[in-house]
Amino acid sequence: MFDSESSQYKVQLIFDIKGFMDVEKLTNAIVTTAGKHDILKTKLYSSRKGVFYQLLMSSMDTEIEYEEMIDHQEKLEKLLADQYKIIDIENIIS
Structure with a gap:
């Protein structure tokens, strides 16, 4: 989802979780996973000519x-x- 205030594209997912959720453990799992997969730490930028840079x-x-x-x-x-x-x-x- 594009955040016009910060000019950033953000991933927004909605999950239906029943029961207790440890947000700190979930955050650590996401950071650990992203640390192992470079594509998850990638930003795309577009030039005025429409060329994208990674x-x-x-x-x-x-x-x-x-x-x-x-x-x-x-x-x-x-x-x-x-x-x-x-x-x-x-x-x-951006």
Whole structure:
């Protein structure tokens, strides 16, 4: 999902998790996995001519946001609908 305030494209996934979730362990697992697979630490940039450049980051910032959605059906439905919006990557300039 494109964040117009920061000019960044962010991956947004929605999971239905039942029971306890240890956010710190999940964050550590994501960082460890990204450390083993360079493609997960890659940023794409586009020139004004539409040429894309790939930059491999030495590390990545990982922030996991979560919210309990019990009794928030309308908000959950909006999040699910927004998850599938089309991103025009050619017009995203970082």
